[in-house]
Amino acid sequence: MLIASDLAVSAALANGAVPVIQDLNFSLAPGRVLGLVGESGAGKSMIGRAVAQLLPSGFSVTRGELLFDGQDLVRMPLDKRRELLGREIAFVPQEPLSGLNPVLTVGRQIDEHLARLAVGDARTRRARALVMLDAVHLPRGAELLGKYPHQLSGGMCQRVLIAMAFASRPKLLVADEPTTALDVTIQARIVQLIAEMQRHDGTSVIFITHDLRLAAQICDDILVLYAGRPAERGPARRVFSQPAHPYTRCLQLSNPAMSGPRRGLYALPERMPGLSALKTIQGCLFAPRCPSAVGACARALPPFTEVDDGHIAACIRITATAEISVPAPAAANAPKTGTPLLAVEGLSKTFRTARGFFRHDVVAAVRGVSFTLHENEFVGIVGESGSGKSTLARMLCGLDAPSQGTIVIAGRDVSDGSSRSNAHRRAHVQMVFQDPQSALNPRRRVASIVTQALEATGKVDWEERLARAKALLSEIGMPPEAAQRFPAQLSGGQRQRVNIARALCVAPNILVADEIVSGLDVSVQAQLLDLLMWLRRARAFSMLFISHDLSVVRYLCDRVLVMYRGEVVESGPTIQVFATPRHPYTRALLAAMPPDDLSAAWPPQSLEIEAAPLAGKAVEADA
Template identity: 70%
Template sequence: MSLLTARNLSVGASTRSGDFPVISDLNFSLAPGKILGLVGESGAGKSMIGRTIAQFLPTGFSVTGGTLEFDGDNLVTMDSHKRRNLLGRDIVFIPQEPLSALNPVLTVGQQMREHLLRIGHTDQAPWRERALAAFESVHLPHGAGLLDKYPHQLSGGMCQRVLIAMAFASRPRLVIADEPTTALDVTIQARIVKLIAEMQKRDGTSVIFITHDLKLAAQICDEILVLYAGRPAERGPARALFSQPAHPYTRCLQLANPSMSGERRGLFTLPERMPGLRAIKDLTGCRFASRCPAVIPACREAEPPFLEIGPDHVAACIRPEIAATIMPPPPLPMPETASGEPLLSVDKVTKSFVTSWSLLRKTTEFRAVNEVSFALGENEFVGIVGESGSGKSTLARLVVGLDQPSGGRVVMAGRDVTANRRDDKAFRREHVQMVFQDPQSALNPRRRVASIVTQAIEAAGKRGDNTARLDRARQLLAEIGLPPEAALRFPSQLSGGQKQRVNIARALCAVPRILVADEIVSGLDVSVQAQLLDLLLRLRQERGFAMLFISHDLSVVRYLCDRVLVMYRGEVVESGRTEEVFSAPRHAYTRTLLSSVPPDDAQLDWSPDTVGDVAAGVR
């Protein structure tokens, strides 16, 4: 007997520009006490399924066919009163952004109390005990003090724990977790995922786990459904699907992620992007055909049927045996880095911020970066890893000169630029440029792409010559792999990956010798991430530059960087060649970081280090 069953479920949208399908041919059945993983890139329709269950679809979207049965009742045709009674009690959601899901002006306790009252806990007095018990079960310490805290006083991980406690308080039968860890640090991610799995086991709850991370899904889910452009590509038992993918898309997703163990292998970079919702309608044949490395003419003739591969394992591919033959390309070579005079050397640099200021008392300081020293050689890629708050970004700002260090020296190409005088700034500008994290905020929405990427020319004061600027822009766009017609677009007309390319192009226009990249691939889909990583490696070969690459994603750093610095609370706790640090970590924190990454092989047991769990959680 299954708890939630989808039979040929399809969702469509009708807009002024016509009707188009959003989800089609969705079939799955979720047994009680099992975890179903929904995996796919952004725009694949993952979240739409959660919204269909809640009947909370965007305006113009509606279920166009099939059924979605919860415990024998069709959720699609159920009357709203009955559905309201199910939602929040039998079916609950764990949201993506814990901080925005909690009301900022009510204490955690008040919100928990409201929730308890709503799910039928009526007697006023013992709600505190019940709330505390719920918090206890998600390993939230601090007892009664926690109830009087406001969400902003808690860390993101703790807020997510509060939400998980709320979700499981009603002993629900179905939990829908929509990317519950995307906004959190890697170390926290591992703990939250484990917590959800633990709660699920305790209550025997069924969980739909929506994620873009196939590796993570393979670890914790019983069954996985891979979505591509709104249609299931493959569905099967998690381990079987992960170890023997039968759809080329699943295989490509796997290969687009850098590995964490074994030889450094190349990334499979899927070309272009997933077809948008509006484009799907006009496609004939397999939706993946335009990007599939093993496409044959027959693929474009008809939509592939779901073929039975193994027990409960189906794939929408006419040649399911082909997926296993897709091999990653050889890795892009890592050029030898010249030893000798370092291009950048940072010597005992400290940045402290005054946290409370008073005329009478001694001011208290917080050291975001504490006596950090490292060197960056010519043409060398150095990764900086650590969780948020470890001082990675502050260090980047000190290197490029956006902030001034409180102590220590920054020496660039043999010149001490710490003082950041006028001529130091000019010197620094020729040597180092920064690529920012959030392309949304890093690109002026009122400038066209051509004007953005050639801002360095504008800064030099050579204005009048617009044709020369446009030529340079086209040249840069070709280098970063954007079509020349993109030059006249505005950033809002580009996709996330394209924006990040423009972001890189702008920094490269000034022909720097050092690039500082702050989390430039986080928040992008794996296929886009793979494209960008290979772009960086290719550019290094073609132009030769050194890079300081800040990331929380260890596998990306392993793929890209020669050396790595591990930062923890403002200090570098370990550094060395990437391979050595990752295979034989010496510092306990490095080990914690490494253990939070799910292993490449789904058969291996994943036991993230959860020591010192929420100790530092309260700000």
């Protein structure tokens, strides 16, 4: 169906052409699913773009061919390729909202697509659209056709796009991280949906993802990419259970396990070489970070070695791969018992949303949440978007005023919002924000950002701040030179470290972390989780760790609160809650995570609970 042979894509940089993709070989048989796995910058999306011939300017295919049904996509005339794309080859994008035109109704966009496919007159197309929406399990199709993309949730948009992609019964579907921007329960449903459509139509699928576990569950074959070069390729189950390339093994070990005892994480040092660094590396691209690298690795690009039938790895020390392991994590300080550091009682937050001039709706984002946090305890809060996690965090930090309830921090009720309460709160609670892009002032240098708390007092001079900044930077594992840099000059992981350092500057007892590792690559995530564990031992603080990623919470937290529609539906010791969930929502959340065990059927046929709708979208007025 699709055969890539010796494909290479190059980017023209200022200092010459750099290979973005090289030595790419794979063949995708009809009705099979190929998973392209790798971290950001590995070139996964570039392959999808090469298929679509949508390479960014400056990038071009320099060698090899990409045969689709015997025709070379690379050298095909433009009009012929246009004929194929959207008809024989369909795409599902990463960001469902940007895949749809915001100013046209869903119905209009489906209609245009069908008209392009030359499906009958307007009435037939409408009937067909309704059938399509029904096939992707979207209820009330007729009503949906008249809606605009922003009125739908991300999962619904993605379903519409999948419906459109399958409208032409394509032979090949390229799905570029189709579930990354969605909640876990929705991810499971979307994956299930793609699998269902794929089986029904016998479509071949290229499934691009950063999640090895997910790929192992749904793909027939996996191709692991590192810095644009295939590291390992083979049957999904084999690659997952017996990885031959050290990179695959490290990826697997850097992801926290969902079952069994808590094991340490393998934190790959540094990060993947960038485009401009690629030229300077001789030999194996992964060697600088590889735990089993020897001198010979740095001399020549490793050839592809066949490990087993159809299982190929680009490594000269395959036998050493299985020996890569991680030490058990050092024991964390046990949480103290006794008077809790933070006690939250009956906390609620309602928002008013305008509806006309005099009327308004009241939306409850958080309702009656009570919990405690002890000294030295890490508590995780899990739930989907719209479950009220972030609102809860903002209330604890004083960014939003609670509508009801009390917050007692270190013995003092701070919910009155007086300036003395706020000062007390500031000394004890600090927040690490989700998006470092927005949380770091782009005009400040790192030294100025991490010591901002000192600036607030207005009494500390620059010399002292710089010294303090360097101390903080060494604590979070960054070189002292970084003090003079601007956030734009840092990598995503480094920005998040700076983000953490700023909150640590005032030495708070409680850190509130809102999704601080989501959106990062697994190797960077593992580095950050390691850092948090290390800080926990060194600094002895408590943390509220908000995340939608259950495996991370399982790794990091002593206790967990499960939030659903603004309420805490279940809480308890993390291991216990995850092993024996009581509430149906917790069970649904856990079932939606791709398990480590490949023998279990996943995704589960029925997810027990309807995903929580976004606050304010479908939650109707309570008052």
